[in-house]
Amino acid sequence: MTSMTQRAQRQFRHILVASALLASAASTLAQAASPAGLWQTIDDKTGQPKAVVQIVQDSDGTLSGKILEGIGNNNDPTRRCTACTDSRKDQLLKGMTIIEGMKPDGDAWDGGRILDPENGKLYKCRMHLDEDGQKLVVRGYIGVSLLGRSQTWIRQQ
Structure with missing residues (x-):
């Protein structure tokens, strides 16, 4: 059960990092689009x-x-x-x-x-x-x- 929780936590961290990168890219694109x-x-x-x-x-x-x-x-x-x-x-x-x-x-x-x-x-x-x-x-x-x-x-x- 512990390894499953650790795996879920790692996946959650990966999702947070990916979300932050996407938000940064979207901000850059919005500036370029205006x-x-x-x-x-x-x-x-x-x-x-x-x-x-x-x-x-x-x-x-x-x-x-x-x-x-x-x-x-x-x-x-x-x-x-x-x-x-x-x-x-x-x-x-x-x-x-x-x-x-x-x-x-x-x-x-x-x-x-x-x-x-x-x-x-x-x-x-x-x-x-x-x-x-x-x-x-x-x-x-x-x-x-x-x-x-x-x-x-x-x-x-």
Whole structure:
């Protein structure tokens, strides 16, 4: 009877270890499956890093994103959105929400808008993860997705 109890205890420990490993893997996959997190933006014209953007996911799955800091020539904490024409006019870029209303759409997020603080224009936005969740392809467009431009952002740890 004792060897049967010891065997059951060993099996139980193996199940606990396996459960912990699965939970850890599921957490990693969930992060990779969502754009939530920190991203280094890369300028599509120059190929240079511009800013760090934090994307958060609400309880309903909707995404929004704000600028945490500029990089390089864009690292002036007093820089303002002088080109903006909405309520963000002359507001600080640091802390500004530039992505809003992104909803899950299959393997992508769509239906939201993105602000280009360089020209103050709002664009429709679509985004999807690439390379196991380590890159985020962000497309801003007017009307249809063919009329726009894309940037590939890099996930920050």
